[in-house]
Amino acid sequence: MSRRLIVGLLIVAAFVLLKGAVRATAVEASSYGLTFEIFLLVMDFSVLTLGFELALRRGATHKNALLVAAAVGALVTVLFSCLAVGVFHPRAPELNLTLGRHPDYLTVTLRYLLGFSRNLALWMLAFVYPILAADAERRRAEASELRRQSEIAQLRASLEPHFLLNTFNTIAGLVTKDPDEARRLLACLGALFDDISEHEDEWQTLDREVHWLQRYAEILEARHRGVLTFEWNIDEATRSFKLPRLLLQPLLENAVKHGALRRDGDGRVTVRSRRVRKTGGEDYVVCSIDDNGPGLPADKVRPGAKGLDIVRRRLNLHLPNSRLTVDSSAQGVHVLVEIPEART
Known part of the structure; x- marks a missing residue:
């Protein structure tokens, strides 16, 4: 009854x-x-x-x-x-x-x-x-879900061509200089899109996200060899945590394009994850992406940078209890994504 x-x-x-x-x-x-x-x-x-x-x-x-x-x-x-x-x-x-x-x-x-x-x-x-x-x-609830799905579709349509265009520009710079390297990076790019097409779920583990980002970083390092390096510090306890697919990719791309590559020869991007217990006993998975670029301009908006807006909107859609913070100084930009483990 x-x-x-x-x-x-x-x-x-x-x-x-x-x-x-x-x-x-x-x-x-x-x-x-x-x-x-x-x-x-x-x-x-x-x-x-x-x-x-x-x-x-x-x-x-x-x-x-x-x-x-x-x-x-x-x-x-x-x-x-x-x-x-x-x-x-x-x-x-x-x-x-x-x-x-x-x-x-x-x-x-x-x-x-x-x-x-x-x-x-x-x-x-x-x-x-x-x-x-x-x-x-x-x-x-149905109307809200339809709006959410429409917004997600718009975000993905904005994200994936943006990433693809930048990646092809990277490979194009190597076609005449180093054809073997260009072919290797094309194979790497193909592997990236195979990974996308094989997993239609909107969510994936942090471990798979990091694996994808490392392939992406390999393409960037190849083009900017000797100028750009990446550091990875991923807590093993966070690897099974699930988050929206490609959530961190725009942040990584921003850190490279608008941060690390604006230095003279020693650009560096550091990706970290860890578990944190906040006051009150709630556990969070915290992901951070740091660059050693010149920092944000006075108006806090990097010209042409859409990554922060994309990530913030996706967090609002998928994880309304999460938080995205940005700290800037002359030593670089520190971007922090905090997601509660007990999601409601």
Whole structure:
């Protein structure tokens, strides 16, 4: 039994108990009257639920199904009021069907319709409102997921051609100078894209991410031999941690293009990862990428650099509890990505 159904039944039970308590304190209490009102409640709920479900099965929206159920319930109430006045009351007046001493069709019908409207409101509160609320939440979640997937697709479309163009420029510089090296780097590039095409999952382990970045760094080191070096300090305890694919690649590319290569002959990029326990006991995986370039300009934005914006947006989409910080000085730029291990 679903939780919504249990909640609805509890609401109905509470209403019946309250109604019984009021009846018990009445001057002319009648068990027949209470039993009859409970019968009307069950009848109304059954008709409303049946009409609602049948309308939904025929493809009606929740709003239209609710209108159909209310119309069917009102029609059944009118028919039952006619039976009560013309059949039940004359044959068994002791049942006290809340008709009065001299019932007429119009008065009784209006009285029953008033009771039906009360039961309709209770039925909507107990059973329909939770369904509509859950449906609205589901639609909101679906819309949010569609927006997220669209944003991710736009980010990947922006990231991958940007990376490909820069990599081909690197290889193009070696075609005439060192054809063997250019062929080797083309093979390396092919291996990189094989790795991308073989794994369609948006997530991958940090170990695989670092392996991919090291191949990428090999291409860059080949072009800028003697000018650019990389250092890797990856904590073994972080290698199995999962993060969005190619999350760190724009940061590495920024550190090279706008940092290390702006020095005279001794550019260096350092990639680190470690586990950190923050105050309060929450564990984080921290990845940092440092360069020894001239630092950020006064406005904190490197001309043409999109990497920070891409990573920040992907973190907001995938890992809203994470944090990206950038520290700059004359000795270089330090970029830190902090991701909680217990992601919610």
